[in-house]
Amino acid sequence: MDEISPEILQQVIKKRASNTHKGDYGRVLLIGGSENYGGAIIMATEGAINCGAGLVAVATHSLNAAALHARNPEAMYIDWRDHGLSKLIKQMDVIVCGPGLGTSPFAQKILKMLGQTITPEQTLVLDASALDLLALDNTLLPSTAVRIILTPHQMEWQRLSQIQIPYQSASANAAALAKLFPDHNAILVLKSNHTQIYDPDGQVSVNPGGNPGMAMGGMGDTLAGIIGGLVAQFGSDLATVQAAVYLHSLAGDLLAQTDYTVRPTKVSALLPKLMKKYGGY
Numbered sequence: 404m405d406e407i408s409p410e411i412l413q414q415v416i417k418k419r420a421s422n423t424h425k426g427d428y429g430r431v432l433l434i435g436g437s438e439n440y441g442g443a444i445i446m447a448t449e450g451a452i453n454c455g456a457g458l459v460a461v462a463t464h465s466l467n468a469a470a471l472h473a474r475n476p477e478a479m480y481i482d483w484r485d486h487g488l489s490k491l492i493k494q495m496d497v498i499v500c501g502p503g504l505g506t507s508p509f510a511q512k513i514l515k516m517l518g519q520t521i522t523p524e525q526t527l528v529l530d531a532s533a534l535d536l537l538a539l540d541n542t543l544l545p546s547t548a549v550r551i552i553l554t555p556h557q558m559e560w561q562r563l564s565q566i567q568i569p570y571q572s573a574s575a576n577a578a579a580l581a582k583l584f585p586d587h588n589a590i591l592v593l594k595s596n597h598t599q600i601y602d603p604d605g606q607v608s609v610n611p612g613g614n615p616g617m618a619m620g621g622m623g624d625t626l627a628g629i630i631g632g633l634v635a636q637f638g639s640d641l642a643t644v645q646a647a648v649y650l651h652s653l654a655g656d657l658l659a660q661t662d663y664t665v666r667p668t669k670v671s672a673l674l675p676k677l678m679k680k681y682g683g684y
């Protein structure tokens with residue numbers, strides 16, 4: 404299995420040209436954050452903003468609006484019950500759905516509407532509860548051939564693929580990915596202490612970074628936001644996803660040099676400097 408190499412950051416993260424504006428760096432919509440899980444969507448948002456998405460919007464429970472704006476005034480907000488949500492979805496390049504979404508009937512309704520609204524030019528990052536909802540009902544998958552990036556941890560992948568964690572071998576995972584998502588050019592980011600990335604052709608790579616200091620709620624939410632933010636800027640190729648996973652763990656490893664625990668929000672805070680230092684400048 405290939406290891407993702409440090410050069411991936413230089414390869415993917417491009418120097419910004421002077422004659423550009425926010426529209427050139429992608430529009431990301433993040434959907435999630437029920438009454439009890441507002442932090443998840445805020446942490447995902449922070450990941451997307453700090454890695455440079457040009458425009459970031461968040462559809463969440465209204466209870467989260469004040470905290471979202473206090474923490475990230477750069478983000479636009481829409482109440483996820485607002486009928487304007489489907490129109491907003493159409494204006495986006497990338498939609499990240501799932502952090503803190505929950506699995507209520509309403510959450511299911513949102514995922515269904517998203518699947519019916521999204522178009523093949525867009526990219527869909529599915530994380531957390533969105534994956535659990537899909538495991539319960541695969542008719543929630545988008546009806547068009549949109550690129551999907553899945554970011555389950557091992558238990559979410561078990562629910563989705565029906566492969567028990569001890570049996571999640573590379574060959575079994577690749578076969579399940581092809582079987583479950585034949586029409587969506589799907590990339591699987593299977594998160595663990597050694598996160599693996601599967602492309603639709605069956606190629607597998609492993610992330611060399613990461614550490615147990617990162618084992619804290621919100622770390623995966625942050626990664627979903629970083630993937631959304633980098634895809635918005637650099638496209639939805641496998642290399643962009645590999646760069647996002649690598650960057651997230653690089654930040655975590657740098658923090659762990661001096662800190663026993665690594666807060667997800669601190670990972671996000673490091674992103675602009677790491678992108679400048681290790682990107683293609």
Ligand SMILES: NC(=O)C1=CN([C@@H]2O[C@H](COP(=O)(O)OP(=O)(O)OC[C@H]3O[C@@H](n4cnc5c(N)ncnc54)[C@H](OP(=O)(O)O)[C@@H]3O)[C@@H](O)[C@H]2O)[C@@H](O)CC1
Nearest residue numbers: 440441442443502503504505531532556557558595620621
């Ligand atoms: N601040 C917030 O608002 C936050 C909100 N969040 C939101 O909560 C919602 C539920 O998501 P979730 O991930 O917390 O719960 P779930 O899917 O049940 O997974 C846990 C189960 O899986 C097992 N497990 C096995 N292997 C594993 C592995 N490698 N990595 C992780 N787990 C592994 C694990 O095993 P155990 O701990 O029992 O050994 C346990 O049985 C979702 O919407 C999410 O976005 C969170 O993001 C946190 C911050």
Ligand SMILES: Nc1ncnc2c1ncn2[C@@H]1O[C@H](COP(=O)(O)OP(=O)(O)O)[C@@H](O)[C@H]1O
Nearest residue numbers: 556594595596613614615618620621622623624
């Ligand atoms: N022991 C570890 N070593 C390396 N990375 C870890 C470790 N524990 C957790 N992580 C990373 O933290 C993230 C956890 O994701 P997830 O379980 O979805 O968190 P959450 O849903 O709480 O945000 C993944 O990116 C995973 O690779």
Ligand SMILES: [Mg+2]
Nearest residue numbers: 531556623624
């Ligand atoms: Mg998660």
